[in-house]
Amino acid sequence: MKVTLQNLTKIFPSRNKKSGGEVVAVNDFSFTIPDGKLIGLLGPSGCGKSTTLYMISGLQKPTSGRIFFGEDDVTELSTENRGIGLVFQNYALYPHMTVLQNILFPLQNLKGVDKLTKDQMLERAQQAAQLVQIEELMDRKPSELSGGQQQRVAIARALVKMPRVLLLDEPLSNLDARLRLQTREEIRRIQKETKITTVFVTHDQEEAMSISDLIVVMRDGIVQQTGQPQAVYDDPSNLFVAKFLGTPPINVFRGQVKDGQLFIGNDAVLDTPGVADQEVYAGIRPEGFILEQNGPLKCRPNNVEVMGRDVSIVSTHEASLSPTLRSIINADSKIDVTGEWVRYSLKPHKVFIFHKDTEERIRFEVKTHG
Numbered sequence: 232m233k234v235t236l237q238n239l240t241k242i243f244p245s246r247n248k249k250s251g252g253e254v255v256a257v258n259d260f261s262f263t264i265p266d267g268k269l270i271g272l273l274g275p276s277g278c279g280k281s282t283t284l285y286m287i288s289g290l291q292k293p294t295s296g297r298i299f300f301g302e303d304d305v306t307e308l309s310t311e312n313r314g315i316g317l318v319f320q321n322y323a324l325y326p327h328m329t330v331l332q333n334i335l336f337p338l339q340n341l342k343g344v345d346k347l348t349k350d351q352m353l354e355r356a357q358q359a360a361q362l363v364q365i366e367e368l369m370d371r372k373p374s375e376l377s378g379g380q381q382q383r384v385a386i387a388r389a390l391v392k393m394p395r396v397l398l399l400d401e402p403l404s405n406l407d408a409r410l411r412l413q414t415r416e417e418i419r420r421i422q423k424e425t426k427i428t429t430v431f432v433t434h435d436q437e438e439a440m441s442i443s444d445l446i447v448v449m450r451d452g453i454v455q456q457t458g459q460p461q462a463v464y465d466d467p468s469n470l471f472v473a474k475f476l477g478t479p480p481i482n483v484f485r486g487q488v489k490d491g492q493l494f495i496g497n498d499a500v501l502d503t504p505g506v507a508d509q510e511v512y513a514g515i516r517p518e519g520f521i522l523e524q525n526g527p528l529k530c531r532p533n534n535v536e537v538m539g540r541d542v543s544i545v546s547t548h549e550a551s552l553s554p555t556l557r558s559i560i561n562a563d564s565k566i567d568v569t570g571e572w573v574r575y576s577l578k579p580h581k582v583f584i585f586h587k588d589t590e591e592r593i594r595f596e597v598k599t600h601g
Contacts, residue, residue, distance in 0.1 A: 316389030519581025
């Protein structure tokens with residue numbers, strides 16, 4: 232089911248009654264979610280991602296704009312008539328019911344042509360339980376389940392009505408790190424098997440990038456960038472997106488473009504053909520550094536963190552916006568950080584420059600050698 236969001240805006244009255252005013256939670260959001268894809272809505276707390284999800288679900292009505300499921304305008308439809316499955320952050324299971332009863336619950340309210348016999352309901356519940364691999368837990372109560380198992384029950388309950396669209400609101404935030412990894416792989420598997428169009432809300436960029444077909448990065452109610460996760464990481468449209476995606480985060484420096492070269496401090500570190508002379512922010516991905524004895528970028532080394540396959544060299548630079556910066560170097564490289572300086576050359580496609588005032592990306596032609 233293709234989902235089209237057309238100029239969605241949601242405005243709430245200000246919580247501060249004295250000052251009045253309004254809060255624009257989502258501002259003119261337009262996006263088409265292709266049929267059968269998993270979309271990650273991503274951004275910091277308060278960016279409008281959950282509000283967007285609630286508007287798709289019908290729990291909140293947009294102030295303006297339209298929502299289409301396929302060709303159907305569902306903007307005015309109630310939640311129960313939209314054909315959606317919704318999984319909340321806190322699972323929202325009924326504590327007094329067994330797993331089976333929780334999964335069956337949405338089917339018991341079906342009316343008219345959708346109404347099912349008892350046998351049909353049980354069959355649907357079994358199919359949903361099988362899909363999320365909880366068949367052996369059907370007689371247990373939620374209090375007897377781990378967080379990961381409760382999450383699976385919530386997903387099974389959302390899937391049992393065979394929804395047109397599946398909506399997941401921060402579904403992994405209450406799980407520990409190991410379970411989170413396992414459950415996100417499960418969600419991806421389930422989505423691929425069912426081919427249900429799925430919207431996944433998270434503030435965890437690693438989570439979104441690992442399982443989404445497309446990501447939508449939001450900030451202050453405004454879409455910053457959309458695209459395939461790797462493409463957005465490799466080609467950020469502004470400094471916010473560059474900083475938000477990536478672990479460890481991108482290293483940001485105060486820089487200057489002069490005579491077609493990027494200067495960080497007093498060092499000319501990269502050719503930037505076609506860029507006018509100006510002050511800029513320069514972002515360098517941690518994997519964008521090459522250890523080189525006479526490299527143009529000079530940093531003061533602090534320590535080396537061993538990460539197995541790679542090592543992270545932690546260093547400082549007076550032009551860096553953060554106290555330390557990190558470069559990821561292959562562990563097989565000969566690494567000597569005992570001197571006063573560690574020197575790097577840079578991989579041009581891992582270096583981005585941004586306008587100092589607007590923080591928008593300034594593009595330049597990347598020269599590749601050889």
